[in-house]
Amino acid sequence: MVPSQQSFGYEQEESTPMPVMWYMVPAGQVQQMPCPVQVQRLSFAAGASATTPSCMPQGWWQPPRQMPGPQGLPLLPVQAAQHVQPMLLPQSAQMACPASDVPLEGQCTWSYTGTVPEQCCDHPRASAGSVAEVSTAPSEASPRFQEADNLPTSMKMSASTARRLRRKRAAERKARADAADLTKELHPHPDGKEELAQLRGHVWELSQDKKGCRLVQKALETAGRETVAIAAELSGHIVEAIKHPEANYVVQKAITQLSVAGSGFIVEEILGSAVAVAKNRMGCRIFCRLLEFCSTNPKVGYLVDELLHVADVAELCCHSFAHHVIQSILEHGEERHKHVAAQTLIADVVRFAQHKNTSYLIEKVMTLGTCSEQDQVAMVCALEFKCLLFLAKTQYGRHVAKTMLQDPRWYAVWGAKNFERLIFPFRAGLESDRFGSLFLKDMAESLREP
Numbered sequence: 001m002v003p004s005q006q007s008f009g010y011e012q013e014e015s016t017p018m019p020v021m022w023y024m025v026p027a028g029q030v031q032q033m034p035c036p037v038q039v040q041r042l043s044f045a046a047g048a049s050a051t052t053p054s055c056m057p058q059g060w061w062q063p064p065r066q067m068p069g070p071q072g073l074p075l076l077p078v079q080a081a082q083h084v085q086p087m088l089l090p091q092s093a094q095m096a097c098p099a100s101d102v103p104l105e106g107q108c109t110w111s112y113t114g115t116v117p118e119q120c121c122d123h124p125r126a127s128a129g130s131v132a133e134v135s136t137a138p139s140e141a142s143p144r145f146q147e148a149d150n151l152p153t154s155m156k157m158s159a160s161t162a163r164r165l166r167r168k169r170a171a172e173r174k175a176r177a178d179a180a181d182l183t184k185e186l187h188p189h190p191d192g193k194e195e196l197a198q199l200r201g202h203v204w205e206l207s208q209d210k211k212g213c214r215l216v217q218k219a220l221e222t223a224g225r226e227t228v229a230i231a232a233e234l235s236g237h238i239v240e241a242i243k244h245p246e247a248n249y250v251v252q253k254a255i256t257q258l259s260v261a262g263s264g265f266i267v268e269e270i271l272g273s274a275v276a277v278a279k280n281r282m283g284c285r286i287f288c289r290l291l292e293f294c295s296t297n298p299k300v301g302y303l304v305d306e307l308l309h310v311a312d313v314a315e316l317c318c319h320s321f322a323h324h325v326i327q328s329i330l331e332h333g334e335e336r337h338k339h340v341a342a343q344t345l346i347a348d349v350v351r352f353a354q355h356k357n358t359s360y361l362i363e364k365v366m367t368l369g370t371c372s373e374q375d376q377v378a379m380v381c382a383l384e385f386k387c388l389l390f391l392a393k394t395q396y397g398r399h400v401a402k403t404m405l406q407d408p409r410w411y412a413v414w415g416a417k418n419f420e421r422l423i424f425p426f427r428a429g430l431e432s433d434r435f436g437s438l439f440l441k442d443m444a445e446s447l448r449e450p
Helices: 143-150 159-186 193-199 203-207 210-222 224-232 238-242 247-257 264-270 274-278 283-293 298-310 313-318 322-332 335-347 349-353 358-365 373-382 385-391 397-406 408-414 419-431 434-448
Strands: 008-012 019-025 086-088 130-135
Touching (some): 238 264, 264 283, 274 298, 322 358, 349 358, 349 385, 358 373, 397 434, 419 434
Parallel strands (some): 086 130
Antiparallel strands (some): 019 130
16 A cells, blocks of 8 residues: 555444445645535544543444554554544535545655544644544434344344345235225225125125125125125125135135025035035135035035045045045034045055045044044054054154054054053164154153143
8 A cells, every 4th residue: 555545445333234434534635625524533642542432332443553554564653742533424424525536645644643623624733644434334313223223133234134024014014004995995884884785786796806805705794684685696606706716705704604594505506516616726615614504404415415426535535625625524524424434544544544635534533523433443443553553654644553542442452552562662663763753752742641
């Protein structure tokens, strides 16, 4: 670095993630700087330790004890009367004195001398050399700076975290605005009669809209006696609404709000399309709502008969969406329908126990109160201990093995002793297996439970 030239550099400031730019002004040219800038006063005698003024944060500026001279030569000690004079430009300066506007002529001394003037320009007592620091960090009064102070220390340096927070807050503001608009549109008057009158004749159109379907759902909840009239406008569009990404929620809400007899028109339109509805992403939800709220309706029984007799039940049990319908049948269906589903699973229980969808259905069969005692005992007899050891080493079968070995009826049927004595000879093989070790861990936790 040539002494007659200015030097520039960047320092990482301790209190903020933004860099601090500093530059050295050549000697004798401080008075020639093109603009006046108010600076803070900081001075100390040579050989004394630097003191940080109260107005400056700790660690804002620490002068070096020794600066290298030109070509790496050490500097001569400065006079005791000479003082170090850093010049801190405030945020209001906005880089009013860019480095490019400072002349390069003159000679720069390699010691900090003189006293700090009140202005960097046109001051009679300007020093022979000075150092100015310009902080590019955000002002402490800015909202962005205050927002960063409220974050944990580990998050202040992460720009991606700030972007995620902004996106999250924008989504929350949008959700609040949508909720306010929905409430305003639905309840502009205390009695609500005018709003219901506006819905008449437009229920199907609104049900196909993302925002409109919410209005119709809310109207079905609050309409009271008008609920039947609102739901009746969906007549003739049920099959289409079931496959619609928005309208299917309106059909589900209608099933939950209508009486068992009032939802009969929905079942009538689904008859003949039971298999397609059960295998549909949205249609399986409609089927489950009918079994939950209208299982006593004979028409729902006819719908389940069509499903179990037309389609392959084993395929339905393994299907990504239809297996939810089979689960609802095991929980809310008629006994004859439960028996058909249970017998299908018992016929090939080892294969079904290894499938991610049907393994949960086998556990449902063994739940008390779900299926008949006869079907549950048949399931226990279908799984010997060797089969359970094999299933314990599979990803999904280990859950079925755990359910069976937790049931005291399994020990009664096979005349086995308790689990610990039964599994002891095979523990080493299970512990060496990935899923076998998880099976032992789950069984140990279940045995500790009261």
